[in-house]
Amino acid sequence: TVYEDKKLQESVAAPTAGLHFDEELLDSIKKLGVNFATINLSVGAGTFQPVKVENIKDHDIHEEYLEVQKDVVELVNQTKKSGKKVFAVGTTATRALETAFAYGDENGYAGYTKLFIYPGFEFKAVDRLITNFHLPQSSLLMLVSAFIGYDNMKHIYKTAVDKKYRFLSYGDAMLLKKNEI
Template identity: 55%
Template structure:
């Protein structure tokens, strides 16, 4: 299977640069995974497609304000850090621009010395391992000094940091938002509950691997970056109970989907566990627990378009994406949504 098999032509003007004023008023394409039939709706119409006894699975990770602008301590040269992964309390894997200046032993200052970092090692693919020193609480300093690590295809400044968080975000640790969840409001979630739909929360801290292109010709040679996930027993019990009673398991976003498929056993029972996953889902994959999916529109030739193709078939997805382009749907993080039923 070739990477180019997942290519479609996307005009740049369809890449959404800012969120809509109202979260639940983005467009919603409803795609029947078996027939390929398409309907055009508004996101809040998702209520009409969820049934009593279904279970909606939400990723409650919270995005860190992980982009830091500072300076090299000795030369005062401007530097940009992007926090990728926490290794221990004060040690992080980061991306540094310009990277050539970040040799082992180099120190950097942020916020006029509120935060000092020292490079202690070189990580994978040119990243750096740095140790931070500061007075106070790291998360509070980061909240003050950091900005949202918006994807590279979003060039406009985000006025309200919370618009790159889901309304149910709880556990900080992501370098990117689980963007399918950005469409939900508290009011819409309440209506979904009142309809008899179970809502379960899992956590997967999204890494920047989400934005990394597939650079190999044969997709089987692509290596996924690992991401940390957690599933509490109470939430696993909800999901297993729903499945046993014949309800559909509907993850919101590819992150929730990958988490569920990483933690399910041979018999289709979801385990309460935590760990790291590098699961790569592409056509031919047999889903063990996921029945349907709420997702956004993804990059051509990305692992995310490969995942949705696994659920409904590559031909159905590429046809739906071509329709989305013709109908001028908005793409990527702040774009419109798709429900694969």
């Protein structure tokens, strides 16, 4: 992605929702007064593993290393207090922010996460999510379902299939509002 940290190259894959952004688009968004924050996240190979258990609570999700700095926590808190919305670019960024707000403190969070987000999860940090279309039986699709609700997810994915949207890393993206269609 255009905002990657060249010093930290531990991920097995790019946070692919970020591939939709280039410098020109980021500059245009910043001119609208949008604040940006970056986190460090090492996307693990387990991101691509399907969930193969009957009960999703039994799934042993992969762990990933992340760092959410103090200034990011402060910006998220300030944004929420002002009544504005916090956007995350990608499911992995969402998982990282939600980990920081579940297990970190006002100084941020640095460490590994095994947070598995599926329906019933209560989001504390993220209000809007920009993400690609994910495969069935993936933990990423379960996060999307948790974010907008199962029925909304089914409706959006049916529309995507009907309209022949492209799925996965180099496919189409969508902007999701928490608990809305």
